[in-house]
Amino acid sequence: MSTVTFRNVSKRYGAITALDDLDLEIGDGEFVSLLGPSGSGKSTTLNLLAGLISANSGTIHIGEREITHLPPEQRDLAMVFQNYALYPHMTVAENIAFPLEARKPRPDKDVISRSVERVAETLSIGNLLARYPKEISGGQQQRVALGRAMVRDPRVFLLDEPLSNLDARLRVRMRRDLKELHRQLGSTIVYVTHDQSEAMTLSDRVAVFAQGRLQQVAPPREIYDNPVNTFVANFVGDRETNFLDGVLEGDDYLTFHSGPVALKLGKRQLKNARQKVTLGVRPEAVAIASSATDGMRAEVILTELAGAELFVYLRLASGDEIGMRCDPREVSVATGETVNVRFDPRQIHLFDQESGQTLA
The missing domain is CATH 2.40.50.140 (Nucleic acid-binding proteins)
Structure with a gap:
């Protein structure tokens, strides 16, 4: 099971509370977006789950396993960053294969090759495997970054504003592709965004954050039709309430x-x-x-x-x-x-x- 559970999780930086007493459960195979403005606590939540920062209090579980104090490499997660973080000196195939090449013990070359080809076919980038990142478009680079995460076959995918560097039309196309990819994989996905359109179109549920606190978590339609407070009512929607x-x-x-x-x-x-x-x-x-x-x-x-x-x-x-x-x-x-x-x-x-x- 790849259920993600936050129980009374808080994160403070001196007198500043970045995340206050978070209780949130993300179901196995669910696509949940963490939505909010800058400084709302959504990225802090993702970084706590990834193990990039540590919590001051509370616990984090994946399934029945507590991961609160585990290092990132022991959490069985894969993260896709805003800037993709591809290695410029490596081909697309080498970028995708990198997580498997770095494993100890390293899988056989044939196993790595088959895994790369399978992921590339799923993402429709099989014809790009010999190219370098500078030779492909932003949308294709985003697919390569997804492929590098997928090849690990992680329990949970963490996506940190992966579409923000794309132009408006390509973002809409990639939203559709991400939704279809989630349908194929059935994996648990935690997706951070400040774009309410992304959150509403992609997610099974949306978790809205403001000032370090979770305001509401519900399916997109419920969030839109029945906001719990004026912040949610005004933030969710392409025009102000x-x-x-x-x-x-x-x-x-x-x-x-x-x-x-x-x-x-x-x-x-x-x-x-x-x-x-x-x-x-x-x-x-x-x-x-x-x-x-x-x-x-x-x-x-x-x-x-x-x-x-x-x-x-x-x-x-x-x-x-x-x-x-x-x-x-x-x-x-x-x-x-x-x-x-x-x-x-x-x-x-x-x-x-x-x-x-x-x-x-």
């Missing part, structure tokens, strides 16, 4: 008030008679109202056409600015125009104004 601070009022039928903005939300349970909340709604849940009485007045302050979608920035009567995502074939607005907008009540999130935690 719209937030409005206000007050919930009402006994059976709740209304959200924010200055002149009043939104009827329906029947919900209130903790207090007047509860201060933050309302969150994603841009795709904002739409042009069908009538003047069915929404809130807003001024168009900027539009961005991005191919198949139109992104519109609006200013509400309260002074708050929000974003709306829509189909440019169905919506046509101009800067300075006044429109009526509505929020999809099924996609409204309510958070406690002080803690930022969800009230769902």
